[in-house]
Amino acid sequence: MSDPLELAIVIPTFNERANVPLLVARLEQALAGTRWEAIFVDDDSPDGTADAAREIARRDPRVRVIQRIGRRGLATACIEGMCATAAPLVAVIDGDLQHDEAILPRMLQAMREDDALDIVIGSRFVDGGGTGEWDRDRVAKSALATRLSQRVLNVGLTDPMSGFFMIRTQAVRTVAPCLSGIGFKILLDIMAASDRPLRFLELPYVFRCREQGESKLDHVVALEYLIAIYDRKFGRVVPVRFAMFSAIGVIGVLIHMSVLTLLHLGLGAAFLVGQIVGTVAAMTFNFFLNNALTYRDRRLRGWRQMLDGWVSFCLVCSVGAIANVGVAAFLYDFRYGAWAGSALAGVLVGAVWNYALSSRFTWGRY
Incomplete structure (x- = not known):
């Protein structure tokens, strides 16, 4: 009888085909003597990342592939991968080789030696860690984001932005229903969502430079981080997607008036x-910005989807405008001239209508 499976390594990927065989080889070297499996969770990469992983899986049963169709996002990919294993421990590591897989045995040993430990985190900011060849601007932005998360969420980590960690699978399953799944910072989400403080240990590592493929970092990723912070603090009061939809609607009013x-x-x-x-013009602006930000995980692609989505969005918003005016007019007559409250009520009804129907008929059909 073979030794029981002890560790799963979840690797969220998008367009990382060239890095797949390199990472598997490095995991094999680092985890010699350990019963492990690697789960590639791929967001239907056009470069064939999932096929590259499947090719290895035909020869190596330790490699598994989850190919997600119509779903995007690193956080949700990690959640699906972590919940898909029977191993008692699960690690998350990027597929771009920038995380140092050589410290996985140290993470594993720490978890073996201390049953009370919930999570071990690879940190760039404890003694012995580093950010490699980051330029000054990126270091400053990372430091700002770290301070913000420490102050707002009070998670007590030196590197809450780390995407490299090992956690007990049962802890993930317990907290999974409470996770927002927004953006790229799944560790931050896990630490903040737990109903009890998770006991953690941080181990140093030096962040590597990317050798293959292209970086996924952009301004939208930074915005998603702020969105995740908002969702953790205020999402139960006003859902983050509705808040974004409404904010873009306000910008659309400015476009209209201009x-x-x-x-x-x-x-x-x-x-x-x-x-x-x-x-x-306002409807068009709102459609494209909502497609890029509010519904990034359901983003419409290709000219046919975009045209169809734009038409349906305009139709929904046209009906929403009628509802806005109708409700406002009714309340104005009913309240005998209370114009401000009537107008705001109409705006709210129109916003809820537009959000609900566009979620279903514009971004909910693909």
């Missing part, structure tokens, strides 16, 4: 023409 002012006052166009063009 276009109307330019056409009507600046160029002398008829008011009705300016109003129509301003409305279409």
